[in-house]
Amino acid sequence: MLRRPVPLPTALLLTLLALLGLAVPLAGTLFAAPAAAAGPVEDDEADYVVIAGAAGLRWDDIDADRTPNLWKLAERGSIGSLSTRSAHTPTCPADGWLTLGAGNLAERTGVGEKPADGQVEPNPDLPVQCEKLDVAIERPDAVGAYLPDQEAVVERQRELPYGTVPGALAESVRCTTAVGEGAAVAAARSFGRVDRYHPALPAAKEAKKALSECLLTIVDLGAIDGRTPAQRLRQAAAADKQLGQLLAARPKNSTLLVAGVADTEASSRLHAVIADGKGWEGGYLTSASTGRAGYLQLVDLAPTALNLLGRDVPKRIMVGHPAVLTDGRPADLDQATAAGTDADRRAAASRTVSAWFFWLLALVQIGLFTAVVPLLRRSYRHAGPTGPSSPPPRLVSLLEVLLTGASLALPAALIAGVVPWWRFGRRGLIFGLVTAGITLVLTVVTVRLPVYRRRTLGPVGVVAAIAAAVVGIDLITGARLQLNGVAGYSVLEGTRYAGIGMVGMGVFFAGVLLTAGTLAQLVPQRNRPGLVAAIGAAGVLLVGIPALGADAGGAVALTAGVCLTAALCPGGWLTFRRLALAMLAGLAATVVFALIDVRQPVDQQGSLGRFLTQLSDGTSGPTLARLGGANRIALFTSPLTVLALVSAVFLWVVLMRPWGGLKRLYGIYPPIRAAVAGLWLASIVGGLLGGAALNVMGAAAATAVPILTLGAMRVLGHAADRTRISEDTPTAPATMGDDPAATQPPALRVATPEAASSPAPVSGDTPEAVSGP
Secondary structure (H helix, E strand, O other), rough: OOOOOOOOHHHHHHHHHHHHHHHHHHHHHOOOOOOOOOOOOOOOOEEEEEEEEEOOHHHHOOOOOOOOHHHHHHHHHHEEEEEOOOOOOOOOOOHHHHHHHHHOOOOOOOOOOOOOOOOOOOOOOOOOOOOOOOOOOOOOOOOEEEOHHHHHHHHHHHOOOOOOOOOOHOOOOOEEEOOOHHHHHHHHHOOOOEEEEOOOOOOOHHHHHHHHHOOEEEEEEEEOOOHHHHHHHHHHHHHHHHHHHHHHHHHOOOEEEEOOOOOOOOOOOOOEEEEEEOOOOOOEEOOOOOOOEEEEEEEHHHHHHHHHHHHHOOOOOOOOOEEEEOOOOHHHHHHHHHHHHHHHHHHHHHHHHHHHHHHHHHHHHHHHHHHHHHHHHHHHOOOOOOEEEEEOOHHHHHHHHHHHHOOOHHHHHHHHHHOOOOOOOOOOHHHHHHHHHHHHHHHHHHHHHHHHHHHHHHHHHEEEEEEHHHHHHHHHHEEEEEEEEOOHHHHOHHOOOOOOOHHHHHHHHHHHHHHHHHHHHHOOOHHHHHHHHHHHHHHHHHHHOOOOOOOOOHHHHHHHHHHHHHOOOOOOOOOOHHHHHHHHHHHHHHHHHHHOOOOOOHHHHHHHHHHHHHHOOOOOOHHHHHHHHHHHHHHOOOHHHHHHHHHHHHHHHHHHOOOHHHHHHHHHHHHHHHHHHHHHHHHHHHHHHHOOOOOHHHHHHHHHHHHHHHHHHHHHOOOOOOOOOOOOOOOOOOOOOOOOHOOOOOHHHHHHHHHHOOOOOOOOOHHHHHHOO
């Protein structure tokens, strides 16, 4: 006899109280800026600011012997790795200099550049280079300069969704001095005028006068774009020599920012950035844009310069944030620069490897789904001795192991970041072998657990717990596995530098909700919503806290999924009333997150708080446009989109058929049905809010669908089992997945010859579930 379901308002109230009860008391301490960000430098205002840029400058170009000036500057100053994302991929020198002067994503490549003469066909054995900077500069007088193509550049930015205003940095100060062609691009005002211009740094006395004419000076140290190591060394030495001349003429009480402002190859890389001046002694650079010690964005340089000069940052047109100083830098500069070089190599290697890894994962899982279809049809045996024979046990066991391994592939790819595979040759092969080895170990451990073999939901619970634990532990320890990881996020993309990524979010959502659904099956029906709420609340906090997951949109999405799971886990249909109350609870939790985030200082706000602030001051249009563009790109270019769509079709066309087994699994285990419904809702909302389209759903499907298929196979393997219930024997529900022959009285033992030769029947919450369809 079915038990009375818990009243729905009570279930939703428990969910909401669990979420809010944990979130509100911790808001004052947990919803703070990351511990690594120590805050602005005290008394950091300078009389002068000099920005010296060298396109292509990386940390492996700098050492004590060949570039002594850069080395000494890095020893006494603050350092970091610079992500040079712009509106053009890659950020070629023209784009980098324009982005620097605008404080926003800009694109200049191909606008107004003079055609190159005698262009040579590229050598396929050498890296593909960006076009050299070649801008028309007119000198109407002996003081400044004029860029005749600036009108076309401004028009190009209007076609982009970022709201970029070229020359915003120059417009924020009274006058700007530019030295060199790239500096002229950065210092030109929106109508093309450069206030003070020098084609090259003058001689000693004239240089001191030139650098003190304006409070802001921008200097082009040249480009490091050599195709061979020897060429790069010579160009880095030349840039260092110019920097030496700049240091000799530098005004007193000035702050110097040295940065690799652009890529010079077709592949994006991390570049060096150094700050030297009062208050910038030692430590790592960071900003609210990255939230990660040691990382800055190119768009942060303009707000940093204005902040040092005591000027207000025009937040409507500049998207970056001023740099701040953080602790944690090694005392040995060799070790610190080696870390920057290592981060650059890992980020570049991960972007290359991730493309084929996700396509391979999608193809493997699609192949498994195809192979399991005939097995599911054979497993669906009709009652009586005339039904088809069961599939071979060894084949079933093999497919179970393969499905388990497929679900563990993404957690294994995250763990693979512990091994420095990017430091060796044939990096893709090494990563593949490491990931395969970790997947094998996790699979062996999983299948040897007693709960895996004895319980129908054993594989679902174990795999989900592993997925949630891997991502959760990574978030608690600083998200180091996701940072520049194949299954994480790359700082070269310029969208995320800390917290949880889109792939990790999908894995975590699947782990948390399926773990909650599996454990809810073990408790009385009336206690299930509270258990789901408690587990879900812990997951929401891990995702939403800025010092951990740092994704308020992901926390909102997971809240919606948890509310829906809690509403459905006692059993029954998804009615409009349940859906409306679940949405109301999710909305209430969203309001709490929003209020907490929006009350933080602007430089400490998360993505949700910044968006609400922009919405209030009318500057949210570019953000919405960027979000829509990111969703479109992710939708049509990612292999996870293919996996998400194929998984959805497989669930609907195969597993939800009478012979697919998923309906039976849902009927026996209502919390699993609730968890799957909540998972789809959370992953879709999380992907849309994060600009990842179906990527979150694809990662969630890669983790959840194989083990759900395994569960469907197991319940189909017992579809023909029958029990005979004696009228004088009391019936008690069997526990999840236990063998009823071992736990029930003799009157409930299998009585038919066919059932006697079959595996132990699957049990559920009621005797009706044990007795088959």
